Amino acid sequence: MAAASGNRPESTGRAARQENHTMEVRTRFAPSPTGYMHIGNLRTALYAWLHARGHGGKFILRIEDTDQARLVEDSVRVIYESLAVTGLDYDEGPDKGGSVGPYVQSERRHIYREYADKLLASGRAYRCFCEKTEKQEEPPQGEEKPGGEQDGPILGYDGRCSRLSESEVQANLSKGLPFVVRQRIDKDGSTAFKDFIYGDISVENKQLDDQILLKRDGFPTYNFANVVDDRLMGITHVMRGCEYLSSTPKYVLLYKAFGWDCPEHIHLPHILGPSGRKLSKREGSVALSDFLNRGYLPEAVLNYIALLGWNPGTEQEYFTREDLVKTFDIARIGKAPATFDEVKLAWLNGQHIKALPPEKAHELFARFYPAELAGRTDLAKLSAHIQGKVEKPSDIPQMTAFLSKLDEGYSAELFVNKKNKTTPENCLAALGDLKALLAGLPAWDFASIYAAVLGYAGEKGLKLGAVMWPLRIALSGLTVTPTGAIEIAELLGRGESDRRLGLAMEKLRVPL
């Protein structure tokens, strides 16, 4: 106990957070099959996985498919693939088995019914025969709310069926009326729990609705299935987004109703999109596949999202998956939401690309080379040249377009550069000399071309940059290229290099 704060609620500062090491750590990732892996969910999975792996515990995959209306075909496969590609391996799951299965909620309906019956028997739950009340649709975005007074839905269920007599219930039942099972919540007092990240959270019970446990179709709600499953599966640390923070007291009440101890609750701060709202599809990429398709490495994505809401307490930012396992600590998860910044992700991706063995980098880049480049240049060599500077492989087609086709309309003004003291005149002269020099070269490889250019610069008393500048532009039509000028010449080949040099000279003969 942190005594520093006297008899005030305990500090939620990091030093005050202590872990319970008495039992084996079991964490779970419990996605619902939506058809794609949301980057925020992936972070939740990552943290849960890291915590299990870092403590020699078990990581469990559970599929939460209790919403029959929203089933998306093939979406469980997306979950498997996402976890596989990111290396978040699980010890128990639908396709792995385990002693507390099944691991798909739709296959556990008899279990939920059994537990709902227990609650019904003890009076902690009741049958509700009321009409279905669904959430009304939000008004379309950007539309004025007339009167300006109708924000938010009206507060919950009035609990009328909780007062039904036993005979009334039996009568309804024999009439075959459909019903849901609701949790009976005493509206007096308040319910508190201690979140590992956010500290003491307390909500007045009158704020809590008699939540539905079993739906009309017999499927459990998330609320109910979650509590039952986490308990039955022996989950010690429940990690999930903090949108559940204010409804957790309801879950706590459910644990109490069963006479169960609560697991450790670890609510994670949100990841925000550029607008400051929860990261969502409408403002850019949220699916893991979006990032993978653009050539982000799974490990870089993991590295980046790990840092969104967590930090190691050191200045290290580059982490392999194994580094993360060694370093990750739930005590260093923050409370404030974090904005997703693709620019920094790209930088980190560049760092991970640099660390790749050259074959692996080439394998990654190869997916992005335009077909027309394949026949013209040595792509493996190109990959080696650009490995140090590619951050986002999906940029490759645009970065390398000049190699397969020169944009001949580039402006001769590009040759003028103050720093290198280049003018159209001296560029023309240099290019003329170089063209002749290179044409006579016995071998066409980097070393030979470089030696020739270097020799020429020395002979003329020019800075190398002053020679490279016009050469680069002549060969590429660009002032910025992904590789050095010599590499370009080598990749282009003797004939094409010569042609481009000639073209540049023609351009330079026309006065600006």
Added chain:
RNA sequence: GCCCCCUUCGUCUAGCGGCCUAGGACGCUGCCCUUUCAAGGCAGAGAUCACGGGUUCGAAUCCCGUAGGGGGCGCCA
């Protein structure tokens, strides 16, 4: 509307009462470099720690309030 949570450079963050004239990273700017740009190395700009009160010899750090932001209030998860 009611409830819960959050608030340090543009962004991710360090910070747990004196080490803070607030540190690091991305981005930005500049310099260095016998390949321009990039990469790499170095340097710099950038935060009156949301605001206002209090506690204290001393507060970014503790307390209270205000504002702003986010989330929840579904037979969705």
